[in-house]
Amino acid sequence: MPEAAAMPVDPKRPSAFISHHSSQVAIARRLKTLLAARGIDGWLAPDDIAAGTAFDQAILDQIARSDAIVLLFCAQSDQSRHVKRELMLGEDGNKTILPVRLEDVPAQGLAYWLKDYQWIDWFAGEEQAVDRIVAAISGKPTPSAFAPTAATHSTAPRRRTLWLGLAGAVLVAALAGGLWWHSRGLDAVPAGEVAANPIEPGIWTGKREMVQILFPELPPEYQKQIKDMVETDPDPEDCISEKVAAKPDVELFDPRHESQCTIGSFKMNGGRVSGYLNCKIAGDPKGNLQITIRGTYTRTSMEFDNVVTMQTSQGMVRFRTHETQKWLRGPACSA
Structure with a gap:
């Protein structure tokens, strides 16, 4: 099998790995578009994995390249072992982790990883949620x-x-x-x-x-x-x-x-x-x-x-x- 490779991103722009459950891929794509308009490259599987490459290695490589992990949190992602693995890789790499709640549900399966992070609520306002994600990734205002x-x-x-x-x-x-x-x-x-x-x-x-x-x-x-x-x-x-x-x-x-x-x-x-x-x-x-x-x-x-x-x-x-x-x-x- 060919060596895994993520789709290229502009190295001059900050990048975010968008972790999501497959049921929320539409919102993940929407977030990627909104981030791009604000100067941040979003990356999500399977859209940004080149044909013929290994999913696991592509995800591992992209998490290492990204400045932040944006978790789109919902009841399904809370129980997903793939999402859990992505958060573990993000923490191991000292990445900024930004949990974004798509619905008002408490973390149970991912409670250990998310207990110390500030939530961003997508359902309370899409534009405001994106602004907060951008502010956290691009740096604090002076x-x-x-x-x-x-x-x-x-x-x-x-x-x-x-x-x-x-x-x-x-x-x-x-x-x-x-x-x-x-x-x-x-x-x-x-x-x-x-x-x-x-x-x-x-x-x-x-x-x-x-x-x-x-x-x-x-x-x-x-x-x-x-x-x-x-x-x-x-x-x-x-x-x-x-x-x-x-x-x-x-x-x-x-x-x-x-x-x-x-x-x-x-x-x-x-x-x-x-x-x-x-x-x-x-x-x-x-x-x-x-x-x-x-x-x-x-x-x-x-x-x-x-x-x-x-x-x-x-x-x-x-x-x-x-x-x-x-x-x-x-x-x-x-x-």
Whole structure:
């Protein structure tokens, strides 16, 4: 049999080995195309294995050549011995491993290999997922991308939001370039995913805490500035109307639809809350904001651990926040 050889890639461009289950080959090909448009060569089997060559050797050689392993994770790949072998080879070669979830399922068969890696959620936004993959492969943005500018304070009117910390996230966008975010339409909450009357209507007050800046590594003075902006809320009280308290929907996250973001996979039932919030950033065609919400609630309290990802044309910042909310009084309020 002829010696195995992978299809050639441009040595001047970074490259990514796309590990996937055969059932997800369409998404793997889509990702390869999107990466190519951003200056990264993707490689996947069997498309990029020359005719007549040995699969195993071609895969082994390409993993050694690649800068990163991008795992398209799903229930099928979680149980695949081929995917497992590719991750083992990647770790042995000290490659960057980027697990990309195609569906919201926990890792079981691959839990040992994936427990220490930050997930990228394809289902929470294709464009944002690709941007994060590119940022991780091509290198971190310079700290200067997040330095304060003359436009640190936006002239847009204040957005009164609830416990997701959107005001803080918007201020981070301003720190990155004086940008503000705007509407992208509102998604309906699927019936049956949200309990009836889960919380009390009325006035709620909250506290937001910066837990950790995950990306990039910023100088201490910039970290402090982001932390101060995220945690400072001059008006911590918000009104939850009787209608929203009876059947929470997007207005719980975006009172009066002022910010008009999209929400996906929203669940609020059995004392637990989860979901994803996505927004565009006005004035920046590449700008995007995502907040992943996981938490618990009672009738008079809510507590959340959030992951906020802000992508602008100047770079990306990603951080964790912890939110606590308590009911003060009600039910009447002017929402």
